[in-house]
Amino acid sequence: xxxxxxxxxxxxxxxxxxxxxxxxxxxxxxxxxxxxxxxxxxxxxxxxxxxxxxxxxxxxxxxxxxxxxxxxxxxxxxxxxxxxxxxxxxxxxxxxxxxxxxxxxxxxxxxxxxxxxxxxxxxxxxxxxxxxxxxxxxxxxxxxxxxxxxxxxxxxxxxxxxxxxxxxxxxxxxxxxxx
Numbered sequence: 001x002x003x004x005x006x007x008x009x010x011x012x013x014x015x016x017x018x019x020x021x022x023x024x025x026x027x028x029x030x031x032x033x034x035x036x037x038x039x040x041x042x043x044x045x046x047x048x049x050x051x052x053x054x055x056x057x058x059x060x061x062x063x064x065x066x067x068x069x070x071x072x073x074x075x076x077x078x079x080x081x082x083x084x085x086x087x088x089x090x091x092x093x094x095x096x097x098x099x100x101x102x103x104x105x106x107x108x109x110x111x112x113x114x115x116x117x118x119x120x121x122x123x124x125x126x127x128x129x130x131x132x133x134x135x136x137x138x139x140x141x142x143x144x145x146x147x148x149x150x151x152x153x154x155x156x157x158x159x160x161x162x163x164x165x166x167x168x169x170x171x172x173x174x175x176x177x178x179x
Contacts (some may be wrong), residue, residue: 002069003069003070003169004069004168004169004170005068005069005169005170006066007172008062008066009059009062009063009066009068009170010170010171010172011172012055012058012059012062013059013170014170014172015055016052016055016056016059016094017148019048019051019052019055020052020094020144020145020148021145022048023045023048023049023052023141024141024144024145026041026044026045026048027045027138027141030042030045042105042110043112043113046101046102046105046112047112047114049097049098049101049102050098050102050112052094052097052098053094053095053098053099056091056094056095057095060091069169071083072164072166083154086147086150086151086154089147090144090147090148090151093140093143093144093147094144096140097137097140097141097144100133100136100137100140101137103129103133104130104133104134104137106121106122106123107123107125107126107129107130107133108125108130109121109123109124109125109126155167155170
């Protein structure tokens, strides 16, 4: 078994990471844009969130059919279990954040523009539903980003302190040559 992820897993990993960062930054800064841009910014945020959801489902399907390379043995079973739990929670949040965001949007009385076609407003604006959903969506997004930051710090720890070249498993091509 290879010590590296295959190219599909690598592309999905980095694409999802980039999209999560973009969606989070748009969500944080939506009020900083001119008011006339609000619909377009929110719609872009929604489309990016839907892309995260779709690519995460593809990634889960890919992972089911393509086993990841084994983690290096750390000698600390607690850390190994923690690593597995963090990865599982990352997947859960990558699904949950956009899944919560979609009804949040719909209960705001908004549709989704896809460019070539639109999904019109499906539900009446219902503040008593979308306000709590918005809170859950935002808290989940913060949890995802904080967990992702922890994931990055752990990868840097592996690369810079342990020097076990773990990071190279998720880099494309010659950049990731670990052997």
